[in-house]
Amino acid sequence: MKVLLTGAAGQLGQALLASRPEGVELLPLRRSELDLADADACRQLVRQHQPDWVLNAGAYTAVDRAEGEADLALAVNAGAPGAFAEALAETGGRLLQVSTDFVFNGQQGSPYRPDQVPEPLGVYGASKAAGERAVRAALGPGRARILRTSWVYGPVGANFCLTMLRLHALKAATGDPLGVVADQVGCPTATDGLAAACWRAIGLGADPDAAEILHWSDAGAASWYDFAVAIGELGVAAGLLDQAAEVRPIPTSAYPTPAARPPYSLLDCIASRAALGLEPTHWRAALGQVLGQVAARQRNVDAGVGSGA
Numbered sequence: 001m002k003v004l005l006t007g008a009a010g011q012l013g014q015a016l017l018a019s020r021p022e023g024v025e026l027l028p029l030r031r032s033e034l035d036l037a038d039a040d041a042c043r044q045l046v047r048q049h050q051p052d053w054v055l056n057a058g059a060y061t062a063v064d065r066a067e068g069e070a071d072l073a074l075a076v077n078a079g080a081p082g083a084f085a086e087a088l089a090e091t092g093g094r095l096l097q098v099s100t101d102f103v104f105n106g107q108q109g110s111p112y113r114p115d116q117v118p119e120p121l122g123v124y125g126a127s128k129a130a131g132e133r134a135v136r137a138a139l140g141p142g143r144a145r146i147l148r149t150s151w152v153y154g155p156v157g158a159n160f161c162l163t164m165l166r167l168h169a170l171k172a173a174t175g176d177p178l179g180v181v182a183d184q185v186g187c188p189t190a191t192d193g194l195a196a197a198c199w200r201a202i203g204l205g206a207d208p209d210a211a212e213i214l215h216w217s218d219a220g221a222a223s224w225y226d227f228a229v230a231i232g233e234l235g236v237a238a239g240l241l242d243q244a245a246e247v248r249p250i251p252t253s254a255y256p257t258p259a260a261r262p263p264y265s266l267l268d269c270i271a272s273r274a275a276l277g278l279e280p281t282h283w284r285a286a287l288g289q290v291l292g293q294v295a296a297r298q299r300n301v302d303a304g305v306g307s308g309a
Helices: 011-018 039-049 070-091 123-139 160-174 191-203 224-237 270-276 283-303
Strands: 002-006 025-029 053-056 094-100 144-149 178-181 213-215 247-250
Touching: 002 011, 002 039, 011 025, 011 191, 039 070, 053 070, 053 191, 070 094, 070 123, 094 123, 094 191, 123 144, 144 191, 160 178, 160 224, 160 283, 178 224, 191 270, 191 283, 213 270, 224 247, 224 283
Parallel strands: 002 025, 002 053, 053 094, 094 144, 144 213, 178 247
Antiparallel strands: none
């Protein structure tokens, strides 16, 4: 099976590369190799390589910057998946589109089911919802599959977890508190588990009874404040921090951003987990595993492993 992977250098892309199943011929594409804003280039790649699947893990994810770059966000998050889907409709391939909890407005106060209609708050969510529609319109059930997830982080890349580790160290050194939003609730999702879900979603093949839209996150629920506190506690346990900073809960109103965030974006993953045949890891346990990976990478750096020393 040949799989064309976008976003190969990103945090999810690296996890997908590391967990490639046996028998998969993978064509990984980085930003330097494919501009997702170029729809014609996306179509041409599919026609040239004729993959069995496109796993579209690449995206425009700068939520706040998207408010001022709507055209670019739409080109990458809707134009590219639409172009992939149109070309795959010609070649006979299938597409797995990675999407987001930000397609929902967060007003209902209970987990969002896969069959609920998206109502995004901002440009980023709207562009991802448009990508979902484009894929489904071009390919339809059996050949289009959408996997929504939330609060993605891992041991590499730019993400909340690694940012909080750095801020914990800085604030603990100065004795200053760290203010983190406590009235937005969702669930952190580690890249290793998400990668496994992506490969399982592809493994469902063209089963006409398989769900067209799947939800995946780690188990449990958390606010950003809860997540930040746990990063400090488990960062100390992993030897990444000498001391965690004091974390103080603040309301969203105290941390204004250009883009509105859904106050409650928990995804209902029950049916999707059963369909994929995967048991989730609680987000706190997954966080401990990720921080263990970060610590191992740091030890390797300190020891000069792979550095040419």
